[in-house]
Amino acid sequence: MPNIKSAKKRVLVIKKKTLINQMHKTALKTAVKKFEVAADNKNLDEAKVLFNDAVKKLDQGVKQGILHKNTAARKKSQLALKLAKINA
Numbered sequence: 001m002p003n004i005k006s007a008k009k010r011v012l013v014i015k016k017k018t019l020i021n022q023m024h025k026t027a028l029k030t031a032v033k034k035f036e037v038a039a040d041n042k043n044l045d046e047a048k049v050l051f052n053d054a055v056k057k058l059d060q061g062v063k064q065g066i067l068h069k070n071t072a073a074r075k076k077s078q079l080a081l082k083l084a085k086i087n088a
Helices: 005-040 044-064 069-087
Strands: none
Touching (some): 005 044, 044 069
């Protein structure tokens, strides 16, 4: 446990930021899973809407520093392929 006042404050700030990052990461994973469920059920209309939501969450994750940009690009590509398979 830190003794210096500024170090104590850093601990509190980091706890707060960690919770916020966990919240965003959980929302991101939920959006992706919802899309995957719709894709597995071959529900095209719902899948298109959920795909846009998942891509938006991935982009926000990159902007917020939760995901690396290449990771988000890879995930978006995988989701797009799943959507294309439903269309075919």
